[in-house]
Amino acid sequence: MRVIVLGAGVVGVTTACYLAKKGFDVTVIDRADSVAAGASHGNGGQLSYSFTDALARPGMPGRLPGLMAGRDPAIRIRPPLNFALLRWGFDFLRQCSSKNFHDNTVSVLQLALQSSLLLQQLVSEFDIDFAFRAAGKLALLREPAEVHAAEKSVALKNRHGCNVRLLTISEATAVEPSLSAMRSGYVAAVYSRDDHVGDARMFARELAARLRMQYGVAFLLGHEATDLVRVGGRAAGVRLIDGEIAADAVVNCLGAWAPAFGGVPDNAIQPVRGYSVTLPPGKRVPAVSISDIEHRIVFSKLDEKLRIAGFADFVGFEEADDIYRIDRMLRLARIVAPDAADYAAVDRHEWGGFRPMTANSRPIVGATKIPGLYVNCGHGMLGWTLACASAFNIARQIS
Numbered sequence: 265m266r267v268i269v270l271g272a273g274v275v276g277v278t279t280a281c282y283l284a285k286k287g288f289d290v291t292v293i294d295r296a297d298s299v300a301a302g303a304s305h306g307n308g309g310q311l312s313y314s315f316t317d318a319l320a321r322p323g324m325p326g327r328l329p330g331l332m333a334g335r336d337p338a339i340r341i342r343p344p345l346n347f348a349l350l351r352w353g354f355d356f357l358r359q360c361s362s363k364n365f366h367d368n369t370v371s372v373l374q375l376a377l378q379s380s381l382l383l384q385q386l387v388s389e390f391d392i393d394f395a396f397r398a399a400g401k402l403a404l405l406r407e408p409a410e411v412h413a414a415e416k417s418v419a420l421k422n423r424h425g426c427n428v429r430l431l432t433i434s435e436a437t438a439v440e441p442s443l444s445a446m447r448s449g450y451v452a453a454v455y456s457r458d459d460h461v462g463d464a465r466m467f468a469r470e471l472a473a474r475l476r477m478q479y480g481v482a483f484l485l486g487h488e489a490t491d492l493v494r495v496g497g498r499a500a501g502v503r504l505i506d507g508e509i510a511a512d513a514v515v516n517c518l519g520a521w522a523p524a525f526g527g528v529p530d531n532a533i534q535p536v537r538g539y540s541v542t543l544p545p546g547k548r549v550p551a552v553s554i555s556d557i558e559h560r561i562v563f564s565k566l567d568e569k570l571r572i573a574g575f576a577d578f579v580g581f582e583e584a585d586d587i588y589r590i591d592r593m594l595r596l597a598r599i600v601a602p603d604a605a606d607y608a609a610v611d612r613h614e615w616g617g618f619r620p621m622t623a624n625s626r627p628i629v630g631a632t633k634i635p636g637l638y639v640n641c642g643h644g645m646l647g648w649t650l651a652c653a654s655a656f657n658i659a660r661q662i663s
Contacts, residue, residue, distance in 0.1 A: 267448050267662065268502055269511060270489050270525060271358055271517035271641075273304040277468045277475070278651045279517055279640055281386070282659035284479035291509065292472075292481065293502065297583040301649060303519055306540040306615025307464050308573035309384070309564035310553050312401060313376040314456035317417060318368035318625040319378045319644070320359035327476040337592060338560035340577040343534070348523075355623035368624045369417075370424055370436035372646065375627070376528040377421035377425055379653035380458070386652065392605050394466035395566040401459035402436055402443075403555040405452045407428075410557055414454050428456045443601045451609035456555060461553050461564045484509075492526055492637060495607070499636030515638045521620040522641035526630035533642050535581055535618035539590045540573035542566070542613040548603035559596045563604055570605045572597045576619075619645050629654045630661060638662060 269280045280290045296302065332341050334369050343349055359368065374565050404660035405411050411430075417428050436453035437443040437608060443450070475481035493508055497558075501510040521536035522528045549570050554563040561574035574593055621644040622628060628642040635652040638660045644649050 265289065265512045265616070266291070266510070267513045267515065268511040269515045269517055270294075270502065271519060271600055272296065272299045272472070272485065273302050273517065273519060273647070274300060274464045274468045275519070275640055275647055275655065276517035276518060276649045277324055277472050278655035279515055279658055280481050281471060281475055282340065283473055283662065284481050285390075286663045288662075290479070291484060291511070293484045293487055293489050293504075293509070295486070297486045297518060299472045299483065299485070303619055304464045304468055305617060306438045306573070307538070307540065307648055308459050308540060308562040309395075309463060309566050309571045309615065310401065310460065310562055310649070311380070311460040311462055311613070312646065313370045314401065314426050314454075314459055315555065316369055316372040316376050316646065317373070317560070319621070320356050320363050320368070320623060320625065321365045322360060323454060324360050325357055334615060337596065338575050340575075340579060340589070342582075343578045344580045344606055346403065348530040349534065352534050352623055354529065359378040359624045364624065367421065368626055369420065369480040369509045370585070371626055372423055373482075375650050375653045376646070377657070380460070381651050382652035382656055386471070392467065392470035392474065392599070394463045394470055396462040397460060398562060399459065399461045399551060399565070401440070401456045401553045401555065403454040403557055404436070404455070406449050406558050408451075410596070411452045414452065418454060419426060426456070428454055429459055431455050433646065439470070440550050440552040442550045442604065446601045446637055447583055457589045459553065461566060463566050480654045492634070497635065505610040509552060509616065513636045513638060515640055516661070517640045519641055522620065522639060525578040527634060527637045527639045528628060530643060532577065532628060533620045536621045536644070537575075537577040537583070537616060537618055537646065538578055539586065539593055540615045541590060542569050542571045543593060543605040543607065544568075544609045544611060545602045546605045546607075550601070550604060554601070556600050559600060561593065561597055561600060561652045563597070563601060571574055573606065581618065583616060585655060590614055590616070599651050619643075619647065621645075626653050629658050
């Protein structure tokens, strides 16, 4: 049975992996010239199995006027208004109840814990190098409201098999001494010992190379799939600009662009732009991965580099303000952690990418109304974290 996977990001490559392991003849197609050229290229590097809180939560509707007015420097909302966006927005507001927040957070948490086990199995099987490390994670809190919400979140996650603790800032500093060189004002932190770090781009490229050699997976890069080929109402391949490729099944792993190809409603996913900068480490680089909740900035040590990532911009597919937004993120990072990185270094890598966000923060994984067409997309800001589990599950469904 021949299966086409659309998208060579970390979700697409892991999907190809589990399909190939089940004996399918797999071809991966991507319009980019290289593997992991999009959202997987420079994400935060955190495998945040414990940090699965749904974006839609109680209290969020009351914050929207301030967000729309630009009062939060880490979130920018200037999307092009269209019917799909309005429907997504109404769906998002409906998810902001306490029950939906609980159900969505637990659902993604279970997927994340499954993904953690699966990734470790792949690491053992393929012996690939991607700066993988059991670093642990500290989510730093400044406001009493953040601490109150964290208490509930920690209790919820521990009930569902996740090992997290709420620490005082003194206890957190004992875990990560470099916090003493960071800005004051933190009052507590959520600590997850079992969270990891790893470079998603390195992982996807190394895994793709192994899949070519060991399973004969074909990667057709620099080719864009424009449409689905159907025979008798069933998916029978994809149409490219320069021809067609036949298949028995097609899996749409196109992330933020998944609705444009098909199988996903236009209002199911909104692109959310995020940014990262990879720099040489500074004098006090944290070994534990760090998330500053207030500023929505993360710090992840990947081998001998420090990656700083963050922000969530609802701007459609606009890229014009990347330089401004990256500069703003770095200015905040320098205030938060002045000694964590060499901020003046010329040797830096800057990135901006679109994360595919669903209204309920759950990825869309499964069969579509078109026989033979499947989707594995909508992972939001947790694509790297959830990739192995969603890929394993879609491959099991197809088989």
